[in-house]
Amino acid sequence: MFEYYENTLCVQASWLYEEAKIMSRSNYKQLCARGKMTKLNIGGNGRKALIAFESMPKRFREAVVDIAGDDPYEKTKHIIFRDYIKPDYQAELFYRDYTLEDGTALPEETQTEYTHTAMILNTCHYIITNMVTCRKFGGKLKAWKKMAEAVANLPEHTYKHKLPRNYRRLKQRCNAYKENGYVELVHGNFLNNNADKLTADGTRWVLARWANQVNKCANLAQLHGEYNEVADQKGWKQIREEKTFYNFLYSEEIMPLWYGHRHGELAAKEKFGYQLKTKMPAFRDSLWFSDGTKLNLYYLNEKGEMATCQVYEVMDAFSEVLLGFHISPAENYEAQYAAYKMAIQTAGYRPYQIKYDNQGGHGKLKAGNFLSKIAKIQTATQPYNGKSKTIESAFGRFQSQFLKRDWFFTGQNITAKKQESKANMEMILANKANLPTLDEVKKIYEQRRREWNSAPHHKTGRPRIDMYYESKNPDTKKVELWDMVDLFWVTRSKSIKADASGISFRESKVKYDYMVYQDNGMPDLEWLEKSVGKSFIIKFDPEDMSEIRLYEDTPLGLRFVTVAQTKKEVGRAAQMQEDWEQSHIRKVLSANADQRVERRDKMEEILSEWGMTAEQQGMNRPTLKGIERNKPGRKKAGEIGAYQKALSNQDWDDEAELAEPTESIFNRL
Template sequence: MILNTCHEITTNVVTCRKFGGKIRAWKEIAKAVSNLPDHTYKHKLPSNWRRLKSKYNQYKKEGYESLIHGNFLNTSAQKLNGDACKWALARWSNQVNKCANLAQLHAEYNKEADKQGWKHIKEEKTFYNFIYDEEVMPLWYGHRYGELAAKEKFGYQFKTKMPAFRDSLWFSDGTKLNYFYLNEDGEVKTVQVYEVMDAYSEVFLGYHISKTEDYQAQYSAYKMAIQTAGYRPYQIKYDNQGGHGKLKSGDFLSKIARIQTATQPYNGKSKTIESAFSRFQQQYLKRDWFFTGQNITAKKQESKANMEFILANKANLPSLEDIKKVYEARRKEWNSAPHHKTGKPRIDMYLESQNPDTKAVEIWDMVNMFWVTRKKPITVNASGLSFKEQKAEYHYMVYTEDGMPDLNWLKKSIGKKFVVKFDPEDMSEIRLFEDTNLGLRFVTAATTKLEVSRGMQGQEEFEASHIKKVTDQVKKVRRSARDEMEDILFEHGMTAEQQGLNKPNLKGIERSKKGRKKKAQGEIGQYTKAISNQDWDDEVDLNQEVEVNLSEKIV
């Protein structure tokens, strides 16, 4: 810029005459150039008019290249180069035998320099300039501080904008509920909370508090969110941890939203709910004295708990039920508070907004959405159906309209496998489906199996009647099954009687035609009794006559 100005002055006849001619003009120009303020015009042009004129002539002849210093890109003056640079970088990046600081790196380098024939480095600052060079830092940062920290510092960050209306995007995430409570054993504990939030308004729509973040917590939070909104969201985003795999396998998430996506793993900035929940902790949960503080990465002293005071008042800590009530109240305060960008109450933003692409939820939609498909099918046995869920065991039976076990269905279904759908919040009923080539086919519903007391002393009035009805029905089914098969055998001339032998009676149901005569040999009950009383080392003839006092038999 300065040399171009010199050219304008010296080549313009009128201007050059004002400066006193060409020779006089260069002297005045050199004087003006030397008086230019350094902070505005950072140059190294000579102040002597002859040298300045010479520099100008070189510039006019060679162009901009004449202004570049001769040592530019010349590495001969570098103190660290070649293998020495690589060694220093490798030593600083060593994750096992870590280099504590630059002073250690300086000392170890000079020892290595003696072995390798490198130049000794006098100042520690040389290593600082090399290690913290903008082009070198990305190489070692991940090895020294972790790849996620390097990703956070050097990775590309998208600029995004929030949805323009409600129910366009819901975020969900689980975290620690930042309250201490006292359990029944007098221990100080914390629990987890799973929240579902509308991205547009930051309204907390649904939540669930539990000891761990599992699929049931997520299920309950989404169910509450749907009930609160009255609409299905267009898209939901979740962290793909906890029990989301189970929800996806049961088609739960696809029933709720048109699009279901997992947030980018290990990328806190993609989780808008984390930012909102952090503000919720700082502005609302922090008001209660039993606040646990924010997560362990929080650096501010204000974000930490006053453990001295909490431990001094350990006996006064609230119960789990108490903190659930406090948390519910704080959520209402958050939803009613002004949004940090619009200034309007969050709940008003949500309720006043309309989404043209979302569908209102009807009663039958709730049933369809919130019944989860169990991953593994269940096999029916003589006891009905049983399975474990969340470490709890459940037993079911198919009952008729009059409340009796459907023994005909049970007889035909033993050994079959059924796909089960259930509501995790109401395990009193399950739905059974057959897995066919065309998809799941509904078979029937089963309810919790009725439990009766084994001893008469503990039986309630209805139990004795129920037991008798079921016992009579069992006998009826046994007779029916036997008679059905006997008819088939008779039709083909294959009954025992048609072949000259006797048909055995149904034990416990039918009696011998000869009446109540004493019988020892041949009775199956006596035979099995003899087996149960035998020791393995006894030599007993099981065909010998067993004396039985029929009067002592229990019929």
């Protein structure tokens, strides 16, 4: 029924639903899938699945105790103190390399004593800080007493130590060791800094000199020599041993001060900053990660040159399934948009939360409310914190396990240290002409993604794709057809002003022209007349730029106006025109003329109502040029076309020469 596995009290899974009948088998599977119970061992091949007792919900733990009739911790055989003692190779290395003031090492027997002492104190610290293990020893007070007794009874020929028998002194010794580290165990007679003391000013100089980022101190030998030179001038005591500076600078309280200046603040953050312990989601679509990186496959570009490109991936954190991707020359918002669109189509559901690196084109996606439409929560990963980017770890395994199979693999990123993580450039350069094209690389990459998704998850052993599709998330919404339209239309942050040509703007350095058309294919001239000079907010699908939607920005939000389509283009030369183009041009010219007449007549009606037409004031009304002719019997008026032609033929250099030519023009009209 009960047993310990990796020092954790466990209950056999089958006993819970077959013998005790505390829960049904389906309920058991559901609790494990949701992370409500922790499975420490998978059944099969003679093994029995084990559930951590403390991970079970309280009602089930109480039911187990009722059936067992006793506290399982008392009922289960305890592991003795010696079973918890583990080797400490770092302690062994520390005491082996420890150099005394006279340049000698610690005696071998002393090295062994200190190493064994560290191992025992490590065990005491583990037991007292582990809730489950400490409970096995009867709680903290009883645990110290039992540990002191166990330490005193350890066989001397196996564990050489001089730890106290009194549990209070053992506790003090353990706390001091954990606070000060391995050096705490070194006897005072051995310590190097007894003979040589750095003065208060001397320590500040040493710290400043070692942290100097411009005039760097190469090593401790240089620091030692420079210090003694300064000591002569300042009247400080000379330091005989270089080890004195090491002991000072590498002490636990001093090292964090200079580490960032010498190795970089991010390195100091990584070494000394507190690291949160997190656990992955219990079911699919709880969290999606996205990130862009180099596609680690070489190809031949159109110029016949060896090249690489970028890939943007969206991954489900629960199953590590790669849901959507896009390959492009650089990481931009179009790549991110396309990858998320593919991920939504693959999943069929919206994620609860997405995490992204806040670089590339995410600003555009946020400005267009794209990210907020996809998920309830959208967060950027903490900058300069690689450990917060789970997708980077998964993608590293994808590279090393799958992309690496191709001979044109570029190797992993520049920080990879293993030779196996690097490219075989001799092979690649010798076969440069045999490199695949970009289209071929895309197909190969798709295949590698399928292999990754079908491969066993490194923790569960189940195929990632099975984990994903067999999981259900109760808090995510299924994506319907109309959701896709709302999700994947991007809103431009800047408004566009309409002019006589319609709507024009540039996107990714490409110019797009649009016009609002009627059902019969004719331009909506009435809309155009009323919209020239008006600003519109535009929404569009980056993957299909044939159509856009126009909105007015009102105090109550965006108001939909109409849909605009790619502006029709007709040939200027008759020789290049198709039949439909000639017909289209005639219809548009005719509609333009009708609109001019209608616009003029409407205004003339208003002028006539108030006696303000040109005729009512004894003058001639100009005709609509290109549409109307002069009435019979009416004296021919000067033609604007002739004026414009004559004006275009004039040649002047400045405004002073304008008067005479202009006068002569009017005389000729």
